[in-house]
Amino acid sequence: MRQIPMREPDTLLEVRDLATHFFTDEGVVRAVDGASFDIPRGKTLCIVGESGSGKSVMARAVMGLTRAPGRVVGGSVLWCPDQDGQATDLATLHGNSRAYRAIRGPEIGMIFQEPMAALSPVHTIGTQLAESVRSRHAVSKRETRERGIEALARVGIPEPAARYDQYGFELSGGMRQRAMIAMALAAEPKLLIADEPTTALDVTTQAGILDLILDLQSETGMTVMFITHDLGVVAEIADSVAVMYLGRVVEHADVDTAFHAPAHPYTEALLRALPSIHAKTGERLAAIPGMVPHPFARPAGCAFHPRCHRFRPGLCETREPENVPVAPGHGARCLLLKPARKAAAE
Numbered sequence: 001m002r003q004i005p006m007r008e009p010d011t012l013l014e015v016r017d018l019a020t021h022f023f024t025d026e027g028v029v030r031a032v033d034g035a036s037f038d039i040p041r042g043k044t045l046c047i048v049g050e051s052g053s054g055k056s057v058m059a060r061a062v063m064g065l066t067r068a069p070g071r072v073v074g075g076s077v078l079w080c081p082d083q084d085g086q087a088t089d090l091a092t093l094h095g096n097s098r099a100y101r102a103i104r105g106p107e108i109g110m111i112f113q114e115p116m117a118a119l120s121p122v123h124t125i126g127t128q129l130a131e132s133v134r135s136r137h138a139v140s141k142r143e144t145r146e147r148g149i150e151a152l153a154r155v156g157i158p159e160p161a162a163r164y165d166q167y168g169f170e171l172s173g174g175m176r177q178r179a180m181i182a183m184a185l186a187a188e189p190k191l192l193i194a195d196e197p198t199t200a201l202d203v204t205t206q207a208g209i210l211d212l213i214l215d216l217q218s219e220t221g222m223t224v225m226f227i228t229h230d231l232g233v234v235a236e237i238a239d240s241v242a243v244m245y246l247g248r249v250v251e252h253a254d255v256d257t258a259f260h261a262p263a264h265p266y267t268e269a270l271l272r273a274l275p276s277i278h279a280k281t282g283e284r285l286a287a288i289p290g291m292v293p294h295p296f297a298r299p300a301g302c303a304f305h306p307r308c309h310r311f312r313p314g315l316c317e318t319r320e321p322e323n324v325p326v327a328p329g330h331g332a333r334c335l336l337l338k339p340a341r342k343a344a345a346e
Ligand SMILES: Nc1ncnc2c1ncn2[C@@H]1O[C@H](COP(=O)(O)OP(=O)(O)O)[C@@H](O)[C@H]1O
Pocket: 022, 024, 029, 030, 031, 032, 049, 050, 051, 052, 053, 054, 055, 056, 057, 058, 068, 069, 070, 294, 295
């Protein structure tokens, strides 16, 4: 595998201009269309954006799990597991290759929006948990079982020893979700990708799962990419935030800047749609005016311009915005922005 030097050796994952398109009978759906962001080691990046902005499709691309008629058609997924600053471009690997299978699971774990997709119908929960445990630790059969049962207990599954020997379809929806989270975490991955993992769970379980992820992060230095609608969760766990709109990251900033000094009108609109900036856990993104256009009908120029409260005719519908570096670690794609250096010089 070709090694690519990273710009920042502290970066675990750098996604550059990633594009996943779906080639359907009706036409090409540009679900992810040039998404870029990075996550430093040991940190938590939250990905936010309305439904349909490409968050799940992007996460699946990072995992090498893009399904037909979808295809990763461009960009790179630079994975840099060691501090030597040498990365592998996962986008160049086949999703089913041995190399990818050695990374997916043990190195990059994922919790999906729909738990049934992640659970095997023909293996017990225990068999699947054992695989996770063994991918990380060479332990005896008995210890594998003990660790697996402990993982089920940690995610709040009652009678974990009995559940260990059951199949996914024998569990209720909430229990399946927890079993899937236990499997991902039992491998102690370097990167955990969580795609709205707690949406289907009650508030108490949700809080428990978040605590568990935070505990593991401080114990093992796990890095987290957390996709959520819940700005309360973002405020609680994020170090940085990437805001997606129609397949692109339109703003990327540390969490304080994202909440208190956003540069993109879309981020502003998401925050204004909240009853209060001090969102409580459980509050979801409220609707902002207008609808997310279907990716078939991507508006010309800045794709957000038909809904934008700062829309400037003659500018916003004519050119596609580049990412503007507004401050170190803070960038946004908006034609109204001036780059930090230029702004300072004026
Ligand atoms: N299998 C598919 N075929 C065609 N379009 C798809 C498929 N899967 C997802 N899409 C489209 O990709 C876009 C992004 O979807 P998704 O990543 O699930 O959004 P999000 O997770 O942000 O809500 C949506 O417009 C969706 O309709």
